[in-house]
Amino acid sequence: MPSPVKDQEIAAEQRYVDRAYARLEEMRAEAQALLREGYRQSLAGTKGSLVDRDAMVHQAALRAQALDIADDGLVFGRLDLARTRSTDPDLPLGPQEDAVRIENGREVRYIGRIGVRTGEHDSLVIDWRAPAAEDFYRATPEDPRGVIRRRVLHSRGHSVVDLEDDLLDPDAADDLTIVGDGAFLASLARTREGAMRDIVATIQREQDEVIRAPVDGTVLVRGAPGTGKTAVALHRVAYLLFRHRRRFGSRGVLVVGPNRRFTAYIERVLPSLGEGSASLRSLGDLVPGVTATVHDTPELARVKGAETMIPLLRRAVADPAPDAPAELRVVYRGIVVALDRDRLDRLRADLHRRNRGAVNGARGRVAGALLDALWQVFCDAGGRRAAEEAAQEDGSAVWGALLAAEGLGEIDAPSERGGARPAAGSRGDFDARVRGQRAFTDFLVAWWPIRRPVDVLAALGDAGRLRRVAGREVDRPLVAPLAASWADLPDRASYQDVALLDELDALLGPPPRPVRRPADEDDPFVVDGVNILTGQEVAADDDADPEFREVTSSIERLERARRVDDGVVEERPEYGHIVVDEAQDLSPMQWRMLGRRGRQASWTVVEDPAQSAWEDLDAARQAMEAALGGGTAGKARRGRKPRRDETRRTRHEYELTTNYRNSTEIAAVSARVLALALPEARPARAVRTSGIAPRIRVVPAGELAAAVRASAERLLDEVDGTIGVIVPLPDGEDWTEEVRARLAEGLPERVQVLDVLEAKGLEFDAAVIAAPETVAAQSPRGLRVLYVAVSRATQRLDVLTAEDAWADRLR
């Protein structure tokens, strides 16, 4: 209904918003000018370091980007505060003095996506993350914090289209107009377009407390489905980057979600808040060069996710590579010296014990150990005397002929470079002659290859090898399916495999760092232009521009790109802050993977234990504690500055209690499933009633798939937005890839067919749940998985079951 009072209010706000946009336009022009200047300087190559110039361009580009993003819905809030000149004599007199806007003697603050100041530095709009904006989210009628009226401005582009007021202190509101029609609840009922949106204008108090929680230590957030855990975690990232830009801008923020579908769903939120610098990754994308595409069966996931994998992987790393040679034969002054398999195996075991975590970098040490062992064999066989005699008699011609007949001719050529020749039969002479032999260097490369994690795991695709290294860690009947799951690596990696690859990466370590020195043509470890100790190509680079050698580009540094050389990881990035969403599902091995990326990090961990599909929550909990900074949670003692490790361990725990996703009708169904899964758990309070009852129907088992399809088609007419068709995990019988494909065939993109694990964290306008009885029976945690499935829909929910008992349970 049109309301003249409201229209007047809207017009007044529009005038203010127009001013803010005009100023934003000027700021954008300034940022663009700065960007152009940065490019100009880069091209002109004027004095000043390359790093500074790149950093300038980078910063200017970020600024310009943030300003562009603020163009949509720049101002969304207004606070009228109780502070007047009579209550606060320090309050400035006129309008807009000293960054405070005064209207009718009261302080007014406008809140928006970014801060906007006039050319004279007076505040026009306060960034939502600034301390002065906190009252916008925290004030309640019980605790108004000096706020009389909170106003939300709804805009389309640059136009204010609606207002909604909250009156927080009615006694003080004498001359203030109050308008509004429950737009917040309306915004919750809006159609979903498939991607999550920011909630800056409507963040609730309990959510704001999480967003602005202390920066150090761990913030642990719990809450039922739909309480805004994900939304809050993402807004916290934007808050941290804004308030601690120096710290997190350079050290980086990592946001981890369960799978790619989920990261795609949330990927627009941070950019829409003007923060494009955080790294968003799914658990399947954390190791470069591999992408998880499959979920393991619950049984295999349990084995792969447990820490018992660590000794198994250690043994796999120490196991010879599939084509490792079994014997080393070299020739020294005509005498053949050999190491047999037994000796080599013992040597390998010893080398692995001493080089744990640095296997790939150990080739130089391996070469030394092989030479030691060869020298030992040589001495034990009385070779020293024989060599001295051979040298005196100069019988090399005879030996040469004999060796040539065996195909070993010329390999014993001396390789000493300058200086005094070591005496025949001395250790120095032995080493120099053996090291230079192709037989030795070829052996070294094949026997101690620089291995990629994926090579080691793929080698376990051989059931015989896996049985050998499995020890007691794997139940025998699981060896064959486990090996089969690794046989197609890296093409068919699972989410749990990625954590195993990261563990292997940590065990193998990086290859040795290349030493920058001019190529030495006589270096025996340079074979075909490659230094076999480091795996690096050897090339003279004397004429490279030293500035370029120092830093290729500062932007590269800023992005903390991890360098990958042919799949061998040189450097794992570490972050200043890590956000873990759906943390209840992380296996111990996945926690270890994250822990390596945040050894010095602060953390935001978001979870709902009731949604956990993981069986051994205690083990996962311990692994989480280790990842978050070791040991138990501690609180910093009052009155003194906490030590760094104490700060890291400080824990701030929060619980979110209001369900913003589901209608009360849908929330009632999910509460019934929760009561089955975890009788002691409390469901969250849903705030929006739709009047639409969920449909729970029983159909014969053989007709389930057809009924699911019919249900999806019907929902297409009933909702405008997204529809999730959520089916049981692939079981090779009723719920195969083909069945899924048939369910989706010919339907528009807004219908997604996905299994219960893929549905984690997502949200749809309507959902169809197929066969709850199957979902519940598929794993020991099946009821919790079902709880996830039934809590995805905002408006409509259809459940199709083949069992009357299930229909009764859900109705």
Ligand SMILES: Nc1ncnc2c1ncn2[C@@H]1O[C@H](COP(=O)(O)OP(=O)(O)OP(=O)(O)O)[C@@H](O)[C@H]1O
């Ligand atoms: N303060 C708010 N204002 C408007 N919408 C909100 C608010 N808080 C949450 N929402 C919306 O509620 C929905 C659920 O939020 P979110 O996905 O973050 O919940 P969740 O707790 O992570 O759920 P789950 O445990 O199922 O993953 C989203 O559409 C989100 O935008």
